[in-house]
Amino acid sequence: MIDTHCHLTFEALLERVDEVLERARGRGVDRMITVGTSPRDWSDAAALTQRYENVFATVGVHPHEAEHCQDKAAVQAGIRSFVSRPRVVAFGEMGLDRHYPDPPMDMQRELFAWQLELIAELSHTAGGLNLPVIIHNREATQEVLGMIRASGLPGERFVFHCFTGRDEELDAILELGAMVSFTGIVTFGNAKGLAASAARVPLERMMIETDSPYLTPQPHRKVRPNEPCYVADIAAFLAERRGMALGAFVEAMDANAERFFHLAQAKVQG
Numbered sequence: 001m002i003d004t005h006c007h008l009t010f011e012a013l014l015e016r017v018d019e020v021l022e023r024a025r026g027r028g029v030d031r032m033i034t035v036g037t038s039p040r041d042w043s044d045a046a047a048l049t050q051r052y053e054n055v056f057a058t059v060g061v062h063p064h065e066a067e068h069c070q071d072k073a074a075v076q077a078g079i080r081s082f083v084s085r086p087r088v089v090a091f092g093e094m095g096l097d098r099h100y101p102d103p104p105m106d107m108q109r110e111l112f113a114w115q116l117e118l119i120a121e122l123s124h125t126a127g128g129l130n131l132p133v134i135i136h137n138r139e140a141t142q143e144v145l146g147m148i149r150a151s152g153l154p155g156e157r158f159v160f161h162c163f164t165g166r167d168e169e170l171d172a173i174l175e176l177g178a179m180v181s182f183t184g185i186v187t188f189g190n191a192k193g194l195a196a197s198a199a200r201v202p203l204e205r206m207m208i209e210t211d212s213p214y215l216t217p218q219p220h221r222k223v224r225p226n227e228p229c230y231v232a233d234i235a236a237f238l239a240e241r242r243g244m245a246l247g248a249f250v251e252a253m254d255a256n257a258e259r260f261f262h263l264a265q266a267k268v269q270g
Contacts, residue, residue, distance in 0.1 A: 001029045001235060001250050002257045003228040004181060005093075005134065005161050005209030008034040008048055008055065009041040012213045012225040021052060024228040028250075030054055032228045033261065035093050035134060035161075037062035038069070042082050049087040056266055059083050060092035062136060066103035066111045075111065076118045083122070083131065089261040091119055092134025093161060096147075099138045109147070116151040123153065132260055135160045135178070141169040145176060159260065162211050163197075170197050174205060179260055181207040184217025184230065187237045199241050203252050207260070208234045 003024070007013065013020050024032065034045050036059045045057035059082040061069050069075050082088065094115045096108050122129040135158050137144045148158060155177030162183045163170065173180055180201050186194050198206070210217075213225030217233045239249035258264060 003032040003231040006212045009044040027229045027232045038065045056089045058090040060094040063097045063108040066107040089266045090132045093136040095136035096140035097138040098140045183211045184215045187218040
């Protein structure tokens with residue numbers, strides 16, 4: 001089983017990462033992708049991928065970091081240098097977040113645009129670097145979709161992580177061609193509408209994640225911090241919702257993640 005989106009570089013997990021990975025193995029979670037959010041955590045992620053063959057990394061700047069990342073040249077140079085490292089399997093996470101008043105949206109848009117511009121540039125270099133892109137989208141779906149379309153990048157290279165939107169937003173994301181990923185929020189008792197939306201997503205367009213150390217799923221809701229081992233509970237919940245055997249559902253989710261993130265190729269390169 002694969003946790004396609006966690007944050008092992010966050011202190012609550014990094015300080016006891018051996019235990020975290022052992023608990024994950026105990027529940028059948030044999031691979032995980034630790035997702036970059038700022039230049040500060042990229043080096044920690046790289047170190048983890050060198051220590052553990054089942055850990056992969058991504059490189060990107062989260063919209064919450066926009067105020068601290070206002071140098072376009074530095075942002076692009078940092079991503080450019082990190083993305084060439086072994087076992088880096090995606091750009092992201094990046095995008096827009098309207099939930100809080102800060103950072104200002106103009107800063108967030110600028111940061112997102114810089115990253116999309118670099119990804120498009122790298123896609124057209126000799127050999128083409130066509131890594132997928134992890135999108136953070138909170139209450140900004142139409143604007144995020146508009147910026148993706150404007151970038152000229154194909155929709156199938158994107159995954160909207162931690163989807164919590166309405167059905168019309170889901171339909172627009174699927175129309176783009178992107179993948180949709182669900183966290184433990186889908187298991188919450190007050191998220192029945194989200195669970196119904198998840199059941200509408202074509203199986204081949206879905207992925208699962210913990211987003212740990214946040215969003216611990218039921219029945220472990222009170223456990224802090226969340227850990228990759230709990231992706232097993234998300235899988236069990238969604239398999240039941242779709243009327244599928246757990247093994248078949250996990251096999252489908254793993255196949256999606258392996259295909260989308262090119263994990264077999266990354267492991268050989270690493």
